[in-house]
Amino acid sequence: MPYYDQIDEFEPSFSGSGLRLGMVMSRFNPAICEGLLAACVGELRKLGVADANMTLATVAGALEIPLTLQVMAQSKRFDALVALGAVIRGETYHFEIVSNDACRGLMEVQLDTGVPVANGILTCEDDDQAIARMQQKGADCARTAIEMANLLRAMEKRSV
Numbered sequence: 001m002p003y004y005d006q007i008d009e010f011e012p013s014f015s016g017s018g019l020r021l022g023m024v025m026s027r028f029n030p031a032i033c034e035g036l037l038a039a040c041v042g043e044l045r046k047l048g049v050a051d052a053n054m055t056l057a058t059v060a061g062a063l064e065i066p067l068t069l070q071v072m073a074q075s076k077r078f079d080a081l082v083a084l085g086a087v088i089r090g091e092t093y094h095f096e097i098v099s100n101d102a103c104r105g106l107m108e109v110q111l112d113t114g115v116p117v118a119n120g121i122l123t124c125e126d127d128d129q130a131i132a133r134m135q136q137k138g139a140d141c142a143r144t145a146i147e148m149a150n151l152l153r154a155m156e157k158r159s160v
Contacts, residue, residue, distance in 0.1 A: 012147050013147065013151070016049035016142075019079045019080065019149050020055075021044060021053065021054050021055070021082065021146075022057070022069070023041075024057045024058070024065045024069050024082070025057075025058050026059055026084065027059065029087075029127075032130045035131070035134035035138065036122070036138040038138065039137070039139045039142075040120065042138075043143060044145075047142065055077075063098055065085055066083075069106065069109045069117055070113065072115075073113035074113060079149035080115065080117070080118065080146065080149040081109075081110075083117060083118065084138065085120070085122070086122045086124065086130050087123045095123075116152065118141035
């Protein structure tokens with residue numbers, strides 16, 4: 001018997017039934033972002049999230065995602081949030097600024113509000129790399145959002 005079998009553990013739950021999910025998608029790099037969204041929504045549906053419990057906001061680019069997520073989180077209408085976008089490396093330093101600040105913003109939203117945010121902002125070298133990753137990343141974000149919403153609910157029930 002492993003030494004950790006006696007430890008109280010929160011088991012992962014991927015049941016989306018009854019959960020309310022908000023998504024914010026960048027319109028920059030639209031083909032990639034739409035691919036992320038399609039994969040995310042498909043996985044949310046597969047895991048039991050009703051269409052009526054999903055809300056989508058679109059924004060110009062990745063730097064606008066954190067503020068929109070913050071407003072959604074503060075509304076107390078959502079159990080979890082998902083950020084969807086794509087930042088493709090160009091010839092300038094702008095890639096690093098956008099990538100770093102968008103990620104930092106997502107982290108601040110979830111830590112400041114207590115609402116989990118799944119990070120689906122791809123940071124890629126080129127379009128081909130983003131296209132290769134978009135389906136998996138979109139689905140991963142759906143699972144992450146559901147898992148975190150359920151974990152926080154379970155922790156709250158146990159008064160952790």
